[in-house]
Amino acid sequence: MKLSQTFAKTTKTAPGDEVSESAKLLIRGGYIYKEMAGVYDYLPLGMRTLDNIMQVIREEMNALGGQEVRMTALQPRDAWEKSGRWDDKVLDVWFKTKLNAGGELGFATTHEEAFTRMLKSYISSYKDLPLYVYQFQTKFRNELRAKSGIMRTREFMMKDLYSFSRTKEEHDAFYEKVAASYTKIFNRLGIGTDTFRTFASGGSFSKFSDEYQTLCEVGEDIIYLDREKNIAVNEEVYTDEILNELGLDKSKLEQHKAAEVGNIFTLGYKYSEPLELEYTDEDGKRQKVFMGSYGIGPSRVMGVIAEKLSDEKGLVWPEEIAPYKYYVVAIGDKAMEIAEDLHNKAPEQIIFDDRANARNGEKFADADLLGIPYRIVISDKTLAEDKVEIKKRTETETKLLPLTEFIAKLGQK
RNA sequence: CGGGGUUUGGCGCAGUUGGUAGCGCGCGCGCUUUGGGAGCGUGAGGUCAUCAGUUCGAGUCUGAUAACCCCGACCA
Numbered sequence: 001m002k003l004s005q006t007f008a009k010t011t012k013t014a015p016g017d018e019v020s021e022s023a024k025l026l027i028r029g030g031y032i033y034k035e036m037a038g039v040y041d042y043l044p045l046g047m048r049t050l051d052n053i054m055q056v057i058r059e060e061m062n063a064l065g066g067q068e069v070r071m072t073a074l075q076p077r078d079a080w081e082k083s084g085r086w087d088d089k090v091l092d093v094w095f096k097t098k099l100n101a102g103g104e105l106g107f108a109t110t111h112e113e114a115f116t117r118m119l120k121s122y123i124s125s126y127k128d129l130p131l132y133v134y135q136f137q138t139k140f141r142n143e144l145r146a147k148s149g150i151m152r153t154r155e156f157m158m159k160d161l162y163s164f165s166r167t168k169e170e171h172d173a174f175y176e177k178v179a180a181s182y183t184k185i186f187n188r189l190g191i192g193t194d195t196f197r198t199f200a201s202g203g204s205f206s207k208f209s210d211e212y213q214t215l216c217e218v219g220e221d222i223i224y225l226d227r228e229k230n231i232a233v234n235e236e237v238y239t240d241e242i243l244n245e246l247g248l249d250k251s252k253l254e255q256h257k258a259a260e261v262g263n264i265f266t267l268g269y270k271y272s273e274p275l276e277l278e279y280t281d282e283d284g285k286r287q288k289v290f291m292g293s294y295g296i297g298p299s300r301v302m303g304v305i306a307e308k309l310s311d312e313k314g315l316v317w318p319e320e321i322a323p324y325k326y327y328v329v330a331i332g333d334k335a336m337e338i339a340e341d342l343h344n345k346a347p348e349q350i351i352f353d354d355r356a357n358a359r360n361g362e363k364f365a366d367a368d369l370l371g372i373p374y375r376i377v378i379s380d381k382t383l384a385e386d387k388v389e390i391k392k393r394t395e396t397e398t399k400l401l402p403l404t405e406f407i408a409k410l411g412q413k
Numbered sequence: 414c415g416g417g418g419u420u421u422g423g424c425g426c427a428g429u430u431g432g433u434a435g436c437g438c439g440c441g442c443g444c445u446u447u448g449g450g451a452g453c454g455u456g457a458g459g460u461c462a463u464c465a466g467u468u469c470g471a472g473u474c475u476g477a478u479a480a481c482c483c484c485g486a487c488c489a
Contacts, residue, residue: 012438012450013425017481037481091489110489144414144487152488203489220488265489293489331448361449368449379448 001044001324002343003353003366006030008043010366020218022306023149025315029370038146038154045370046302048323050157053298053305054136056188056320057159060181064174066134066161071114073138075106079113082274093141107140112293115162116271123289126166126281130174134161136298148218151259151303161294164272166279171266171290178264178294182212185296186261190318191305195261198223198232199246205268208237212262212296214304219259226252259304267291315371316393324351327372329363332380338403339378346410368393376406 008030015034018024026032031046042050058068080086086106088094095107108114115133123131139158146153161178165171179197186195191214198213213223213232222235226248233248243250271277272289281287302321309316319325328350330339336354343352351372353363367375377389377398388406391398 009439010450011424016425017419019482085489093488112489141488145483145485147483260488329448359447359449359451361447361451364449366450377448381448 001347001351003351003358004355006044008033008045010369018149020148020151020303020307021310022151022218022303025310025369025371026149026303026306029315031315032150038143038152040150040153040155045323049317049321050298050302052321052323053189053302054157054159057185057296057298058136060185060188061134061159061161064132064161064177064181066132069133069135071108071111071118071135071137073108073140075108075114077104077106079117079275080106083113083271084274085113093143095140095142108137109139109141110158110293110295111135111137111160112162112267112271112291113275116275116277116291119164120275120277123164123277123279126279126287129164129166129279129289130170131164132161132174133164134159134294147220148307149303150299151218151307152220153299156297157299159296159298163292163294164277165290165292166281166287168268168290171292175264175266175292178292179210182262182264182294182296186212186214188320189301189305190321191261191301191308194308196223196225196230196232196258198234198258199237199242200234200263201236203265203267203270205270206266209263209265211260213258214261214308215256216259216304216307217257218307219257219304221258221260223256223258224248224253225256227254228252232256232258259300259307261301261304262294262296264294265292267293310371313365314369317371317373319373322371322373324372325349326351326374326376327367327370328352328376328378329360329367330354330378331360332383334380334383335378338383342378342407342410345407349410378403 010030011028014024014028018027026046027034029045030043031049033041033043035041061068077086085091091109093109096104098104119131119133123129136157136159138155140155143152143154163171163174165174183192186192194215195212198211199208200211202208211234213221223232224238225232233243233246268290269288270291272291277289278286279289305321306315309318326349328339328342330336339352343350353366371393373393375391375393382388382400386403387400388403389398390401390406
């Protein structure tokens, strides 16, 4: 990408109505644009970053045997009537509207009903199970109060995986596989060391659900963390009785603010029963499908990463999710030509800061603000010995790298 | 949804006792600069959130509405 050609320019000042560091930096860097409270556009850099986060998650979901689909955001009323969740008293975050042709519909806040009903057409035998289906989809929640930039919004991206198992035992085994998968995902996303599996309140079929909570000052949850055992407890189930049950020693727990970046949930028959999702077992008997749901909010995760990993100079993206890997600044005429060639070789890896009217100081400042993992400076000075400068965003030291070595790196992941 | 606050050029802000709007950044043009957000000159850009009042006259006073922010509540 050439910086001279992107419409999303960086700014020195952040809008006055944003409080969280992540939102300020993402807006200053031209990653996102605010439409209204809790509703943000993803601009070219923001979209690439979000896509990269989603791709990491996608790879791990596929590794679990997940089949990716895309359900609709518009949801008909009837399936939700069956589960009892159409009523605003039950689920108060609905955005609902009327069809001109008659009837009511809602904008999906979640998709248990939709998946359950859709799969009723495809699941009939025990041979069809277990089944794991997931999607990335925009969710809508009519929150009374949006907060913290893209961390709590009314429209956001969600990965939701649903498992359909024959028995609770089969479900439990998969549930643990997802837990391991989530740990791997948050490691890959660069927030693994501060993200903890956290006991939270369950539903009608299990005492607990598991949340993945990332330590974060602007998070909305309070968790109690046992660092030795590497598990935490959400404030909502923080009672002596439950601590006993989990074998946790109250004196060893640290209290932290945290942001929920994922959750896994045993649903049991909660939806398969009212929506009649059944299969025929080996003995020819009808059985209900045992379900689970597993969410990660990629857009919130992006906010959490921005919040946690950024420094006073700007964003800091882990390599795997950065929108581009290299930020190239050229100083001198010959250097400009070489930078142009390099960019043409690897336009998907390089941001070439080719702005004619920007000074070098501004380019360095933007390289930092945008959080690109490596800054490459090509100057006539270093070209005299066929070298370029390379500096990691997370380090202060600049190293010299032979130009041929840098070219060899391009194209590698 | 309760309490509190804010709203003035693209962004950040100032605007006194009511007298017809200004600064910085950014943007255009010119010259000089050029390894950490340049300097000088010059220019463009505003129904002061909206509506209704008070007044000879409203960015400023009054009322209503809206949007946004914070605290709380909420968060299948």
